[in-house]
Amino acid sequence: MRPVAHAALWMSGSIASFSAMAVAGREVAVQLDTFEIMMYRSLLGLFIVLSIAGCTGAWRQISTQHMGTHVMRNTAHFAGQNLWFFAVTVIPLAQVFAIEFTSPLWVIVLSPLILGERLTRMRVGAALVGFIGILIVARPTVEGINAGVVAAASAAIFFALTIMLTKKLTRTQSITGILFFLTAMQLVMGVICAGFDGDIAVPNAQALPYVLLIGVAGLLAHFCLTNALSIAPATVVVPIDFIRLPVIAIVGMLVYQEALDIWVFVGAGVIFIGNYANLWVESRKASG
Numbered sequence: 001m002r003p004v005a006h007a008a009l010w011m012s013g014s015i016a017s018f019s020a021m022a023v024a025g026r027e028v029a030v031q032l033d034t035f036e037i038m039m040y041r042s043l044l045g046l047f048i049v050l051s052i053a054g055c056t057g058a059w060r061q062i063s064t065q066h067m068g069t070h071v072m073r074n075t076a077h078f079a080g081q082n083l084w085f086f087a088v089t090v091i092p093l094a095q096v097f098a099i100e101f102t103s104p105l106w107v108i109v110l111s112p113l114i115l116g117e118r119l120t121r122m123r124v125g126a127a128l129v130g131f132i133g134i135l136i137v138a139r140p141t142v143e144g145i146n147a148g149v150v151a152a153a154s155a156a157i158f159f160a161l162t163i164m165l166t167k168k169l170t171r172t173q174s175i176t177g178i179l180f181f182l183t184a185m186q187l188v189m190g191v192i193c194a195g196f197d198g199d200i201a202v203p204n205a206q207a208l209p210y211v212l213l214i215g216v217a218g219l220l221a222h223f224c225l226t227n228a229l230s231i232a233p234a235t236v237v238v239p240i241d242f243i244r245l246p247v248i249a250i251v252g253m254l255v256y257q258e259a260l261d262i263w264v265f266v267g268a269g270v271i272f273i274g275n276y277a278n279l280w281v282e283s284r285k286a287s288g
Helices: 003-028 034-056 067-090 093-100 103-114 121-138 147-170 175-194 208-231 234-241 244-256 262-287
Strands: none
Touching: 003 067, 003 093, 003 208, 003 234, 003 244, 034 067, 034 175, 034 208, 067 093, 067 147, 067 175, 093 121, 093 147, 093 244, 093 262, 103 121, 103 147, 103 262, 121 147, 121 262, 147 175, 208 234, 234 262, 244 262
């Protein structure tokens, strides 16, 4: 199988997993709050990671070095994922996904501060184009801006921080170690936040399948995406990942009767152009 076709196969799994997680998150929110969702997701994720590490012997790769970076990364991801789960319950799914695609643009803006990377004219231009796309998607009027849009935009920033801190960790830490501390730390955070009011809800028979789906889909989505990026360059993977938007828009229309908003697609297209232009230039520099 050719690399592009192989990557596309992995990305189909990623797209399906992200879409399933969005639907499951909206369905289970009837009974559980976002902190409880994250607590149960992390509990299942930790069980999966430890099971696989135990069977393969990969647990030896878990290191306690750079714990400060682990804490910052997982706090950022915990905040971003909670905001994302809230957003999928209050605004159309397609709008959430479109705004989420701005995470790479926030990486461009924040990387000089966190990674020490140089901010080039191309990167600045790509970020500006992407933020124009945000304005088109959100349509910042009194009616257009609401808690869901703010939550989705904030989640994109926290996801960008997660991406950069993950990049720092991968220089010295194994994937097993990163996933272990991701699930373990977020389980602790979830228990503390979910139990702050003294009441942690237990999923009933109707909610439990969605909780299990969120846990499995969350790990599977990133596993598939990582494998796709290991096979094909980002300039190939990103356009495939963009298929998530029409897919979730169709899901939202069929399952929740959400209208297909042309401006969400127009804004998402602008965001994609900013992302892809920067990727294309960076890939040419790397190969040049």
